[in-house]
Amino acid sequence: MSEEDLIVLALAVVARDLSLARKMVNFAKDGVLEEGEMQEKLKLPPTELRQLLYRMQDSNLVVQLGTKEDEAGNRLTYWRINSDLAKSFLLRRFKEVREMLIRRREEESSGEYYVCAADPTHIRLSFDEVISRMDESGLVCPVCGAMLEPVDRDKIMEEIEKMLDVLDKALEVLEGEAS
Ligand SMILES: [Zn+2]
Structure with missing residues (x-):
């Protein structure tokens, strides 16, 4: 099993949704996701996505990296996927x-x-x-x-x-x- 398969499977266990987990992993750039962008791509309501990310964070599969403002003043929130913890x-x-x-x-x-x-x-x-x-x-x-x-x-x-x-x-x- 590849490292990517493992993290997709682990995220799918938490999300109870394999295609959503696969999309998350595919959209990540170097394992990092921006929350607003993810919302658009996964077509999930903001609170639902946030709750899902917190559940994944509880299992140490993702970690919130922090927030910053872009030039237009939008608040961007970044998350990193912990692929190396998927197997354990x-x-x-x-x-x-x-x-x-x-x-x-x-x-x-x-x-x-x-x-x-x-x-x-x-x-x-x-x-x-x-x-x-x-x-x-x-x-x-x-x-x-x-x-x-x-x-x-x-x-x-x-x-x-x-x-x-x-x-x-x-x-x-x-x-x-x-x-
Ligand atoms: Zn009965």
């Missing part, structure tokens, strides 16, 4: 997601879970929780009233294994590269 950022994020998936896998394998039959994001209860609710709310979803049904554990485990596999491969590629 991605490694950290990937490892966090990996930990999360492993915890979820343990949770799934240690008990039976029930979800709303209409929309699994409504509620997720352990078998014990379902039993303790039997007398009051019954076996229905508190959000929409649909029945609760046991989670198809095999399917979820399969999804988790697949994602872990992808992450392991990505980590291998990142860690295998000379920095």
Whole structure:
């Protein structure tokens, strides 16, 4: 992976938008961006862009360099993209997601879970929780009233294994590269 690919990917993780991240990197001159110019090119409202840049700065992926006035009296704000921190950022994020998936896998394998039959994001209860609710709310979803049904554990485990596999491969590629 090239250094440019890495920083595009890292910025995309924060922005949740790959094409926007790519545009930012492409528009930067020697890694430096002027905020007003970026606003025009990315067609983003000023506050949205500012919030995005702050989020990127929180992850040390960009840093505000300072401001100056041009000849017409416009205030220019400069930011620098920290390409050299992209790899460590991605490694950290990937490892966090990996930990999360492993915890979820343990949770799934240690008990039976029930979800709303209409929309699994409504509620997720352990078998014990379902039993303790039997007398009051019954076996229905508190959000929409649909029945609760046991989670198809095999399917979820399969999804988790697949994602872990992808992450392991990505980590291998990142860690295998000379920095
Ligand atoms: Zn529901």
